[in-house]
Amino acid sequence: IDKVKHPYLTSLNAAQLKAVTAAPEIPLQILAGPGSGKTRVLTSRVAYLVQRHDHRPHEIVAVTFTNKASKEMKKRLQVLLGEKQADSLVLGTFHATCAKYLRRYAQLIDLPNNFVIADAEDCKKIMSTLLKLRKETLDESRMTLKEGAVLSEISKAKAKEESPDQMAIRAAQDPSSSTSTLAIIAELYAEYEATLRESNSLDFDDLLVFGLRLFRTAPRVLESCKHILVDEFQDTNITQYELMKCFAKAHGGVSVVGDPDQSIYGWRSAEIENLNKMADDFPGTQAIYLEKNYRSTGSILSAAHAIVSQDRGRIQKSLFTSHPKSTPVTLKVFSTPVIEASFIAWEIKRLIAYSGGTLNYGDFAILLRYNALSRVIESALQKDSIPNRIVGGHKFFERMEIKDLLAYLQLADNPDFTPAFVRVVNTPKRSIGDKSVSDLLNAAKSMKISPMELSERIIDGEPLPAGLKAGIKKNLGTFVGAVRKLRRAAEKGSSVADLIRLIIEKTGYEEYLRTSQPDFDSRWENVQELISYSVIVAEEQTRISVGDSLDDGFIPANSAAVEAIVNRAQAEHQVKTEARLHPLFRRQSSSSETSRSRSRSTSVSKGKSKTINGNDGVIEILSSDEEDIDAKPKRPVEIRQIKEEITAEMVDDLTKASENMTPLAFFLQTSMLSTDTEGGEDDKDKPKVTITTVHAAKGLEWPVVFIPAVEQGTYPSYRCTEAHEIAEERRLLYVAMTRAQNFLTMSYCQFRMMGGEENDKEASEFVGMVNRHQPGLLSTNLPDIDLAVRRYVSTMLARPHPNEDEAKDMIMKHVRAAPPISTWDAPEPRDKYSNRFARREVTKATRAAEYWA
Ligand code: ATP
Ligand code: MG
Numbered sequence: 062i063d064k065v066k067h068p069y070l071t072s073l074n075a076a077q078l079k080a081v082t083a084a085p086e087i088p089l090q091i092l093a094g095p096g097s098g099k100t101r102v103l104t105s106r107v108a109y110l111v112q113r114h115d116h117r118p119h120e121i122v123a124v125t126f127t128n129k130a131s132k133e134m135k136k137r138l139q140v141l142l143g144e145k146q147a148d149s150l151v152l153g154t155f156h157a158t159c160a161k162y163l164r165r166y167a168q169l170i171d172l173p174n175n176f177v178i179a180d181a182e183d184c185k186k187i188m189s190t191l192l193k194l195r196k197e198t199l200d201e202s203r204m205t206l207k208e209g210a211v212l213s214e215i216s217k218a219k220a221k222e223e224s225p226d227q228m229a230i231r232a233a234q235d236p237s238s239s240t241s242t243l244a245i246i247a248e249l250y251a252e253y254e255a256t257l258r259e260s261n262s263l264d265f266d267d268l269l270v271f272g273l274r275l276f277r278t279a280p281r282v283l284e285s286c287k288h289i290l291v292d293e294f295q296d297t298n299i300t301q302y303e304l305m306k307c308f309a310k311a312h313g314g315v316s317v318v319g320d321p322d323q324s325i326y327g328w329r330s331a332e333i334e335n336l337n338k339m340a341d342d343f344p345g346t347q348a349i350y351l352e353k354n355y356r357s358t359g360s361i362l363s364a365a366h367a368i369v370s371q372d373r374g375r376i377q378k379s380l381f382t383s384h385p386k387s388t389p390v391t392l393k394v395f396s397t398p399v400i401e402a403s404f405i406a407w408e409i410k411r412l413i414a415y416s417g418g419t420l421n422y423g424d425f426a427i428l429l430r431y432n433a434l435s436r437v438i439e440s441a442l443q444k445d446s447i448p449n450r451i452v453g454g455h456k457f458f459e460r461m462e463i464k465d466l467l468a469y470l471q472l473a474d475n476p477d478f479t480p481a482f483v484r485v486v487n488t489p490k491r492s493i494g495d496k497s498v499s500d501l502l503n504a505a506k507s508m509k510i511s512p513m514e515l516s517e518r519i520i521d522g523e524p525l526p527a528g529l530k531a532g533i534k535k536n537l538g539t540f541v542g543a544v545r546k547l548r549r550a551a552e553k554g555s556s557v558a559d560l561i562r563l564i565i566e567k568t569g570y571e572e573y574l575r576t577s578q579p580d581f582d583s584r585w586e587n588v589q590e591l592i593s594y595s596v597i598v599a600e601e602q603t604r605i606s607v608g609d610s611l612d613d614g615f616i617p618a619n620s621a622a623v624e625a626i627v628n629r630a631q632a633e634h635q636v637k638t639e640a641r642l643h644p645l646f647r648r649q650s651s652s653s654e655t656s657r658s659r660s661r662s663t664s665v666s667k668g669k670s671k672t673i674n675g676n677d678g679v680i681e682i683l684s685s686d687e688e689d690i691d692a693k694p695k696r697p698v699e700i701r702q703i704k705e706e707i708t709a710e711m712v713d714d715l716t717k718a719s720e721n722m723t724p725l726a727f728f729l730q731t732s733m734l735s736t737d738t739e740g741g742e743d744d745k746d747k748p749k750v751t752i753t754t755v756h757a758a759k760g761l762e763w764p765v766v767f768i769p770a771v772e773q774g775t776y777p778s779y780r781c782t783e784a785h786e787i788a789e790e791r792r793l794l795y796v797a798m799t800r801a802q803n804f805l806t807m808s809y810c811q812f813r814m815m816g817g818e819e820n821d822k823e824a825s826e827f828v829g830m831v832n833r834h835q836p837g838l839l840s841t842n843l844p845d846i847d848l849a850v851r852r853y854v855s856t857m858l859a860r861p862h863p864n865e866d867e868a869k870d871m872i873m874k875h876v877r878a879a880p881p882i883s884t885w886d887a888p889e890p891r892d893k894y895s896n897r898f899a900r901r902e903v904t905k906a907t908r909a910a911e912y913w914a
Contacts, residue, residue: 067112069105069141073098080316080349081105085114085288088309088343089316090336094380095365095799096356099318100760103290104134106316107150108141110288118142118149120287122308126296128154129452130760134292151286155301156265159272162282163263169279172263172271179262181579187256188212189576191249206245207576214243215250219266220298220330222273225251269300276307283307288314293760295319295333296326302335306342315343321376322369325756325793327785352379356762359386361805364838365798367831372788388853389840390798392771392828393808398434399597401808402441405767408806408843409447409750412765416853422448423748426763428755428797430775433457433586435752436594438769442750452753458732462574462584463591467732469564470557473547474725476513485540486516489573492536500529516541543567557595557728558817561588582780593814598731599724755797764853766801768794772809776825794827803853804844 070078080091080102093099107123110116125131131153138147151158160178167174179187188208218228225247232243257264263271276283289308291297294317297305309315317339324333340346354362362382369375395401405427413420427438436457442449457463465488468481475481479502486501487493504526505512519525519534520541546567550560565571565588574588575581751763770776777790798805809824824832831838 067109069108073102073105074351074353076349076351076353077102077105080351081109082113083316083347083349085110085116085314086312088313088339088346090294090339090346090348091316091318091351092320092336092348092378093318093351094320094354094378095323095796096354096382096762097351097380098353098355099320099351100130100134100292102351103292103316103318104137104141107138107290110314111142111146116287118146119151120285121290122151122158122286122288123290124153124155124158124292124305126154126293126759127757128157130292131157155272155297155304156268159268159304162275163268163271166275166279166282167271169282170271170275173261175261177260177262178268179257179260179264181265183262184212184264185209185577185579187253188249191252191256195245195249206242206249207572209576209579209581211246211249211253213579214246215253216266217330218250219270220300222270222300222303225254266300269304273300273303273307276304280307280310283311285311287312288316290315291317291319293319293323294335295321295324296331296759297335298330299332299335302332302338309343313343322378322792323759323796323799325759325789325796327789350378352381354380354382354384356802357382357799357805358384358388358803360389361798361801361803364390364805364831365795367835367838368791368798368827369795371827371830372791374788388804388844390838391806391843392824392832392839392841393806393843394811394824394841395808396811398437398770398810398813399441401769401810402437403444404808405438405769405806406441406445406447408767409442409765410445412804419853420764421748422750424764425767426751426753426758426761426765426800427767427769428753428758428800430755430770430778430793431586432460432583432754433590434770434775436587436590438752442752447750448747449750449752452751453757454754457587457590460584460587462587465570466561466564466588466591467729469544469547469568470560470725470729472513472544473551473560474723474729476517476544476548477511479512482512482516486512486537489568489570489577491540493533493540497530497533497536501533504529513544517545539568551723551725554723556599557724558592558599560725561592561595589816592817594732595728596814596817598728601731755793758800759796762800762802764802765804766797766806768797768805768807770809770813771807771825771828772813772822773825774820774822776827791827794825807839 070081073081077098080089083089091099091102103123107121110121111118123131123134125134135147135150135152138150138152141147151161153161163172163176164174167176185208188211192206192208192211218224223231228247228250229244232241232247235243257267286308289305291305296319305315305317319336321333321336324331327333340348357365359382362380363386366380370377393401393404395404409422409425412425413422429435429438432454435451435454439449439451439457454460458467465485468484471478471481472485483498483502486498501512501515505515508515508526510518515526516537519529520537525531525534543564547560547563550563555563570588571585574584578584771794776794777787781787781790798807807828809828810822812819813822814820823829828839
């Protein structure tokens with residue numbers, strides 16, 4: 062083999078080389094563990110097919126699991142083949158590839174090729190209409206089927222190529238009690254398909270189903286396809302497997318890579334059986350095993366192996382690394398998630414500082430079992446100004462369900478806040494269309510009242526303003542009722558957790574999420590996390606009003622000074638005012654916080670109340686002047702820096718006065734501050750810490766990986782009970798651990814809140830098992846940073862680099878510039894109040910204080 066002609070072959074080991082250079086007509090199955098170069102082999106094989114076997118780029122179809130992965134593969138191939146050739150490869154996910162062919166050839170299966178792709182939202186709309194129709198015409202009013210459930214059943218059917226008729230037959234044959242439900246779903250399935258066709262659209266699963274139909278009816282459209290390559294083969298479903306067969310039919314060229322130990326999509330109809338099927342369907346399939354891991358240190362591999370090998374049904378595979386054992390894998394225990402998160406932030410800073418530039422933020426990933434875990438992590442990183450990005454999702458406070466619930470709370474706190482009104486007046490759906498909402502807004506505007514107020518007046522029987530339809534009164538009823546109940550509860554000082562629960566109860570929010578969102582579980586976890594968060598914020602408020610000691614970062618103060626400020630504000634604004642005091646007392650306000658309050662002071666200029674904002678506290682003065690119609694009541698008019706005026710004693714008074722702030726107002730303020738994202742769009746290319754779910758991290762790698770919440774109930778998830786589900790959870794932890802190249806830190810907490818309830822937690826049974834049988838494999842000590850970074854640098858030096866000398870120089874320069882380690886101490890995050898024992902202390906202290914008073 063001419064390595065001079067194909068320089069990328071020089072860096073491959075013997076087994077990899079064998080796989081890359083195997084004759085194109087031999088069906089290949091490359092089975093190997095994480096980090097063994099499967100993806101690299103696949104990419105090199107594409108280049109080799111083009112260069113050595115004269116395949117034209119458009120004759121090669123390479124399928125990856127995510128769009129992100131296909132982009133990475135393309136980048137690499139642009140280097141190997143040049144841009145022009147790389148761009149004409151057929152490269153993408155199964156969905157994207159099918160869409161490409163359908164656009165061109167859909168007419169061959171009587172489908173117009175200008176079809177629209179219906180997203181999840183569209184599909185839900187279609188299904189809810191169908192369900193409504195059935196209830197009306199067939200008198201199935203007692204039917205409890207919801208669109209989410211029906212759609213997921215249909216999706217499962219499509220993943221295994223089951224038609225509506227076949228589903229109906231299955232329903233007829235199934236003697237179980239759910240038969241009738243399945244029969245109805247089969248009918249809905251047929252109607253749903255008809256609707257999609259009428260509107261000339263395909264849903265996501267259809268892309269695969271119709272792609273398959275196209276390739277089977279008109280195999281000649283694939284004539285040009287000489288070779289199909291599939292990455293992450295262990296997670297393909299039946300339809301995808303059949304697609305692969307179609308692609309391979311014309312010329313027989315097929316190469317797949319996969320790892321049964323990393324199969325983590327069983328819950329989405331992936332079929333691990335496809336590996337065996339392939340050997341049957343493609344006689345002469347050759348299996349190639351790669352055993353050398355290039356990604357991770359020895360310690361990381363042993364720890365990961367100790368986890369995955371607990372599955373006794375698993376086929377043993379060997380995997381070794383030539384990297385040294387290096388820094389041990391760390392397993393830390395913390396009392397609460399807040400401490401866990403601040404530890405992660407601290408550790409990131411520590412490694413970066415000491416590595417003197419060899420590590421940057423882009424080298425770090427925090428992998429989460431589920432989305433809701435991100436809230437605490439985001440907030441800790443934000444506090445330490447660590448740039449981060451959430452992959453494959455929104456930041457916690459930008460998630461739909463969180464914004465909905467906050468909007469209700471905002472309305473309860475301030476009925477004049479129109480954005481919140483607009484957001485939730487028709488959420489959950491109450492037949493108040495966009496037109497009605499804009500009518501309401503216009504009417505309210507001309508009456509110079511808020512739309513919420515107008516809505517309440519309508520419900521109270523005031524005549525409808527011109528331009529509003531009579532039906533609106535009926536539809537507004539539940540909304541106004543809910544907001545009023547909420548407001549009343551808030552005024553009585555209900556806890557925010559209770560207020561959120563009240564919203565859910567009064568608006569049917571849980572049901573709404575369940576029926577309208579395919580990823581209900583994840584969204585519901587976010588809702589529970591918001592409740593937990595509110596409990597923590599409430600504790601924070603209690604802590605402030607209990608008046609804690611200096612060393613907690615709070616300063617005592619003096620009432621005369623506050624009064625002086627209030628008086629002056631009254632005089633200057635010539636309005637009658639009342640004072641409401643906001644406690645924002647962090648003494649160590651970071652520079653970002655300072656700039657935040659500064660930007661605020663310019664943004665609010667006129668209004669009716671007044672907020673005075675100092676570095677250490679906020680005083681909000683609310684006006685009650687009724688003549689000033691321009692001003693919205695209870696909104697700040699002006700915020701000034703009065704830093705020099707704030708003395709320690711003043712803040713103490715604020716502290717006491719903060720008891721007057723309702724829990725709701727305090728909560729909203731605290732959450733709004735956490736939504737403030739720094740930096741904006743212009744720092745897009747700057748390296749950032751990645752926060753992602755394990756599922757979305759498949760195939761990727763980072764020098765430093767953190768896995769928080771390695772607890773029972775998380776790994777395995779509380780949702781998994783059956784043995785095969787638990788085995789998949791174990792593999793999930795395995796996938797997470799094997800993303801790490803050099804440093805892996807897992808952690809768990811003794812307490813974690815779910816839905817506002819604090820639960821005792823213990824380490825995941827998976828790591829528990831390792832600790833029992835291989836004590837010492839997971840270290841509880843933090844790595845000696847000096848040694849760890851030296852080892853990191855030496856593995857970096859061992860890795861191939863396009864310009865080795867330059868790399869060495871760069872790294873050594875940074876190492877020499879590294880700061881002395883003596884300045885680093887372990888963090889002692891002060892979070893004792895979210896610890897249950899400490900909470901008891903606070904309660905005791907409060908009681909004592911009350912007694913003495
Ligand atoms: P996963 O199962 O997680 O998808 P994988 O088997 O696809 O892993 P790759 O991502 O291809 O593994 O490779 C892991 C790392 O090892 C990459 O950084 C890759 O560049 C490197 N690598 C692979 N083979 C070699 C080699 N022969 N020499 C040097 N580095 C290699
Ligand atoms: Mg891979």
